[in-house]
Amino acid sequence: DIQMTQSPSSLSASVGDRVTITCRASQSINKYLNWYQQKPGKAPSVLIYAASSLQSGVPSRFSGSGSGTDFTLTISSLQPEDFATYYCQQSHSAPLTFGGGTKVEIK
Amino acid sequence: QVQLQESGPGLVKPSQTLSLTCTVSGGSISSGSSYYSWIRQPAGKGLEWIGRIYTSGSTNYNPSLKSRVTMSVDTSKNQISLRLSSVTAADTAVYYCARYYDILAGYYNFDYWGQGTLVTVSS
Numbered sequence: 001d002i003q004m005t006q007s008p009s010s011l012s013a014s015v016g017d018r019v020t021i022t023c024r025a026s027q028s029i030n031k032y033l034n035w036y037q038q039k040p041g042k043a044p045s046v047l048i049y050a051a052s053s054l055q056s057g058v059p060s061r062f063s064g065s066g067s068g069t070d071f072t073l074t075i076s077s078l079q080p081e082d083f084a085t086y087y088c089q090q091s092h093s094a095p096l097t098f099g100g101g102t103k104v105e106i107k
Numbered sequence: 108q109v110q111l112q113e114s115g116p117g118l119v120k121p122s123q124t125l126s127l128t129c130t131v132s133g134g135s136i137s138s139g140s141s142y143y144s145w146i147r148q149p150a151g152k153g154l155e156w157i158g159r160i161y162t163s164g165s166t167n168y169n170p171s172l173k174s175r176v177t178m179s180v181d182t183s184k185n186q187i188s189l190r191l192s193s194v195t196a197a198d199t200a201v202y203y204c205a206r207y208y209d210i211l212a213g214y215y216n217f218d219y220w221g222q223g224t225l226v227t228v229s230s
Contacts (some may be wrong), residue, residue: 001170034216043203043220044154050214087154091215094167098154106193 002026004091006099012107019075021102023088028068032092035064035073038083038101048073076091078104109133111204111221118199118227125191125226129204136185137162140209143187144217145178147200153198159207160187194228201225 003026014017023033031051036044046055048064051071060074075082083106088099115127129143136143145157160170160178168176177190191198202224205217 032214036217043205043223044217046216046218046222049210049216053211053214055216055218089154089217094159095169095171096156096159098156101153 001095002029002092002097003106004085004090004097004099006088006102008102009100010103010105012105014107015078015080017078017107019078019082019104020106021073021086023066023071023073023099025069025071025090025092029090029092031067032090033064033066033071034089034091035062036087036089037082038087044087045065050051075104109206109219111206111219113204113221113224115203115224115226117225118229119194120230121195121228122193125189125198125228126195127189127202127204127224127226129187129221131185131206135182136180136187137182142207142215143180144207145189145206146203146205146217147198148203148223149200149207157189157202160209162213190208196228199226201226 005024007022033051035048038044047058047062052064063074065072085101085103087101108130112130119125142159142161144159147155159214160166166178175192179188202223206219208218
């Protein structure tokens with residue numbers, strides 16, 4: 001199985017801050033990496049697919065980068081509605097696996 | 108607009124079988140380029156992929172659950188189903204169904220999710 005490791009597990013930030021979350025795969029997954037946002041009591045929603053492509057309807061302040069084993073999700077200017085938990089997920093091979101999540105909290 | 112809705116018992120006794128159904132509306136599940144998956148999330152924890160099914164009926168299961176999982180599809184009802192046998196308290200979680208869609212020539216993502224259903228395993 002491909003293990004996905006996210007860091008940090010949580011962070012505190014202020015509105016307007018630039019936020020970066022990293023995800024590392026236990027083996028190369030090329031660009032088969034998705035990012036999701038989950039708010040309390042809600043299902044996750046996809047932000048980024050293929051490591052760096054913005055899902056339709058997602059604000060442009062979200063961006064993704066990376067390939068191989070190391071990936072990054074960046075929020076360029078944190079907005080109040082962005083306080084949530086973020087997950088990476090590899091779509092390279094089954095079993096599909098998720099990172100442990102990064103909770104973004106208000107400072 | 109595709110919508111997914113999970114349904115099934117919210118309480119299951121230990122050692123029994125958990126059975127859930129996901130009804131898809133707003134489009135046929137037989138349309139190409141899509142699998143359907145079940146994903147679960149224990150309270151306060153992360154996401155665990157249970158498995159996926161294609162509309163042909165072919166399946167892939169998480170090896171950690173494979174011996175206890177069965178997924179099926181009913182294209183006439185636009186439904187997919189999950190059965191998880193011999194449940195224990197560790198199977199208590201919110202269970203989601205989600206569409207796994209080929210958005211870009213082999214790049215898949217979970218683009219539509221149900222709202223999730225809480226299943227508690229307790230006597």
